[in-house]
Amino acid sequence: MLKEPVVLLKKICQVDNHHFSIEWTDGCISKYRLSTLQQQCPCAGCSEARKQGALSVDEDVTAVRISSVGRYALRVQFRRGCSAGIFDFSLLRYLNKELT
Numbered sequence: 001m002l003k004e005p006v007v008l009l010k011k012i013c014q015v016d017n018h019h020f021s022i023e024w025t026d027g028c029i030s031k032y033r034l035s036t037l038q039q040q041c042p043c044a045g046c047s048e049a050r051k052q053g054a055l056s057v058d059e060d061v062t063a064v065r066i067s068s069v070g071r072y073a074l075r076v077q078f079r080r081g082c083s084a085g086i087f088d089f090s091l092l093r094y095l096n097k098e099l100t
Contacts, residue, residue, distance in 0.1 A: 007024050007025055007026050007028075007089065007093065008024070008025045008071060008089065009022055009023075009024060009025075009068070009074075009089060010022075010023045010024055010025045011023040012066060012074075015031065017062050018033055018034055018035065018060065018061075018062065019031055019032065019033050019034070020032055020034070020063075020066060022092065024093070028093075028096075030092065030093070030096035031096075032092070032095070032096070034061050034062060034063050034076070034078065035057050035058065035059045035060070035061045036095075037076060037087065037095070038057045038061055038076070038078055038081055038082065039055065039057045040091075040095055041055075041082050041084070041085035042085045042086065042087065042091060043082060043084040043085040043086075045082065045084065046082050046084075046085060057081055058080055058081065061078050061079060061080055061081060062078070062079050063076050063077060063078055063079065064077045064078070064079055065077040069086050072088050072089055073086045073087055073088040073089060074086075074087045074089075074092065075087070
């Protein structure tokens with residue numbers, strides 16, 4: 001059985017107050033809007049609110065910090081709203097394909 005190659009984060013850059021980009025080890029560059037990422041928060045509370053159609057995100061949300069969680073994920077500390085979600089690299093790659 002073939003395994004997909006492991007793709008890791010090479011570099012992360014702030015684009016502006018509402019966007020950041022990731023350069024991956026395979027050369028792909030992904031750009032994310034913070035509000036769009038917060039709408040996809042994978043934590044239990046946000047997942048449940050999304051199912052009920054009750055998840056509300058400010059389009060102008062900004063981040064205080066984006067930090068690594070080991071070698072597999074990012075945690076975004078948003079200025080407002082939920083910051084509990086851990087965005088693993090596979091989710092970030094998936095969201096990049098879905099949102100572009």
